Amino acid sequence: MRRVVSLAAALLGLTALARAAERPTFTVGTATAAQGHKATGYLEVPAGVDPGLRIPVVVFHGAWPGQILAIVSGAHGTEYASIIAVERLAERVDPTELSGSLVLVPLVNLASFEQKVPHVNPVDGKSMNRFYPGRSDGTQTERAAYAITKNVVEPCDHLIDLHGGDLDESLRPYTYWTKTGNAAQDAVSRDMAIAFGLDHIIAVTDRPKDPATSRYLDNTASTRGKPSIAAEAGYAGRTDPEDVEILVHGSLSVMRQLKMLPGVPSRIEHPVWIENVRSVPSEQTGIFYPLVVRGQVVEQGMKIGYVTDFFGKTIFEARSPTTGVVLYVCAVPSMRKGDTIANIGAIARTAP
Numbered sequence: 494m495r496r497v498v499s500l501a502a503a504l505l506g507l508t509a510l511a512r513a514a515e516r517p518t519f520t521v522g523t524a525t526a527a528q529g530h531k532a533t534g535y536l537e538v539p540a541g542v543d544p545g546l547r548i549p550v551v552v553f554h555g556a557w558p559g560q561i562l563a564i565v566s567g568a569h570g571t572e573y574a575s576i577i578a579v580e581r582l583a584e585r586v587d588p589t590e591l592s593g594s595l596v597l598v599p600l601v602n603l604a605s606f607e608q609k610v611p612h613v614n615p616v617d618g619k620s621m622n623r624f625y626p627g628r629s630d631g632t633q634t635e636r637a638a639y640a641i642t643k644n645v646v647e648p649c650d651h652l653i654d655l656h657g658g659d660l661d662e663s664l665r666p667y668t669y670w671t672k673t674g675n676a677a678q679d680a681v682s683r684d685m686a687i688a689f690g691l692d693h694i695i696a697v698t699d700r701p702k703d704p705a706t707s708r709y710l711d712n713t714a715s716t717r718g719k720p721s722i723a724a725e726a727g728y729a730g731r732t733d734p735e736d737v738e739i740l741v742h743g744s745l746s747v748m749r750q751l752k753m754l755p756g757v758p759s760r761i762e763h764p765v766w767i768e769n770v771r772s773v774p775s776e777q778t779g780i781f782y783p784l785v786v787r788g789q790v791v792e793q794g795m796k797i798g799y800v801t802d803f804f805g806k807t808i809f810e811a812r813s814p815t816t817g818v819v820l821y822v823c824a825v826p827s828m829r830k831g832d833t834i835a836n837i838g839a840i841a842r843t844a845p
């Protein structure tokens with residue numbers, strides 16, 4: 494079984510090599526790079542029912558044939574550590590030592606970044622990681638998703654989507670690995686998650702299987718046969734160097750795993766595998782007080798925070814629905830009924 498999987502994975506790789514070798518140049522949006530060079534440009538999202546958008550893109554076309562990897566961040570424009578990480582990657586990668594091609598999209602949600610609005614695109618109020626594969630006649634978020642599907646996802650062989658804790662989320666770093674059921678593809682994406690190197694990996698099995706309703710960016714790649722992962726680091730508006738660096742380091746390590754860069758990937762061979770993520774919503778609007786910190790291990794039923802009214806009376810006590818690790822906890826006192834107090838990850842007994 495293992496040998497069959499490896500052979501199929503190798504065939505996937507060979508197809509990619511053949512495709513990349515044919516190209517004297519590599520173009521994404523308005524950016525065209527010659528072999529051994531880097532170029533910058535934009536993905537042009539035309540105006541429609543609301544204004545258009547120019548999403549910055551950096552392309553590297555390697556001196557040698559190889560895989561095509563896309564790395565995208567800033568779907569949520571205030572998850573700053575992930576955006577800065579891709580800015581650093583754009584400086585750090587040397588196209589003369591690259592095999593294959595690299596597409597970097599550091600900031601999808603420009604309006605969120607500029608206006609400091611978490612979670613959504615303030616132009617249309619939609620999350621820019623929930624409307625894939627997008628539509629050409631939709632609102633700005635949907636048209637941007639459509640442009641990314643056509644210009645970034647479809648040409649690539651592999652994809653990494655970077656996120657982090659948003660302005661109101663105190664998050665510990667982790668990687669998402671989606672098990673699609675395609676054994677050859679899942680073996681490659683699992684290797685990407687291991688090579689990314691974060692010590693907690695969430696194994697996801699409940700993503701949509703239909704490419705027409707893929708919803709998330711990494712799932713848009715997965716449902717099109719392209720091994721992909723998502724990774725998160727950073728929290729609450731901060732750009733701590735260690736959070737930025739683990740995303741840069743993880744991306745470079747995956748590039749080594751995919752033979753795009755020389756050197757050995759730094760694999761995390763025994764990560765903590767999370768098999769189930771339980772969200773804890775607030776049942777009341779008021780002032781939130783956390784009783785746990787990001788990364789803390791909690792037991793089922795443990796009080797993890799509480800909400801008071803504006804006169805100091807406790808109106809809701811939040812308890813953990815499972816034993817597990819606090820993946821993130823709300824970082825600010827603002828609490829609205831239905832908003833997330835924390836996400837708790839239940840730890841798997843065995844590696845998937």
Ligand SMILES: [Zn+2]
Pocket residue numbers: 568569572622655656657
């Ligand atoms: Zn995000």
